[in-house]
Amino acid sequence: MYQSFGNDDMDDIISTTQTVNYDSKMHAAVDSQISGSFSILIRQVERCFVRINSIRCENLMSQKTLPSSAAIVFEIPPCFLLAGEEICRDYMCNALSKTIIDSWIQVLILPKICKEAIELGKTSHGFLVEAQVEAVKETYINDVVDFNDYDSEGQRIPTKPDCPICLLEFGQSTSTIITKLRCCDHCYHGDCILTWLRRNHSCPICRDDIHNPRPNKFIPKV
Structure with a gap:
């Protein structure tokens, strides 16, 4: 499992965690001319929580599961598998960037794919890795x-x-x-x-600062 966290200047209002669960199986390649290939199926889940710090409570605001598309397949030529970790990683990074996989998911699965490819390239003349990825993005609106x-x-x-x-x-x-x-x-x-x-600290209508609202005006009775 791989995880990353949001770290922009809005973290005091909105924070995000991004997690992927990666599970794979290796098969011998049918075409011996192909040193390695990956078939990746991705399931994406997005959740949003409202966090109430005063009572340490989190309420699920929304959840949606994006429909899985067809498995994404790309090949790794033998020359890149044997050229060393850095060159192999650069090739796979470029290959992933041309797919429809979200960029944050690419970042989290790239180390695992790179490690598998290099290890299998040393021990197998041809392989196919079938990987299933569950990618979960959770957003928290804070208090x-x-x-x-x-x-x-x-x-x-x-x-x-x-x-x-x-x-x-x-x-x-x-x-x-x-x-x-x-x-x-x-x-x-x-x-x-x-x-x-995500872009503003204020109410769209009255422009009150969400952390430092204006005090209620006192209107004396006549």
Whole structure:
């Protein structure tokens, strides 16, 4: 299993972990002229959590599994297998970059593929590696949002009929999770506000800073 973490300046609001589970089997190649080839099937899962630090709680906001495409196959010529680890790695890095595999997955599986190719190239005249990869990306929104409340029938209660970002009705969008900013109680689709918060520290409507909201104004009674 390989794992990487987000490390940009938004980590205090949104953090991401990326993990791959790599499982492979080796077979003798049918064509003896091919020193090595890989067949890679990838299953991708994306999850988003809302993290409430004060009570040490994490709520699953959304989860989706991307449909697996056909297995991706690429070959490694004998000259690259025998040329040393660095040259072999450069060749496979270039080969992966021409596939539809997401770049973050490429980075995590490249060391494993490179190691297998070099080891098998020393002991086998021809091989086929069939690999199955489960790639999981988990995003955490840290302590700045809440799920909206529900009414007596279990329906979410938005403060407005439409999401202020995408302008679609809350009940008619495929992004069904309604999320409320704690700093100001304004509500949005979960996917919409997540995209916004990756670039901004404020509410799209009132511009309140999500970490340092303006205090409620005191209006004295007449």
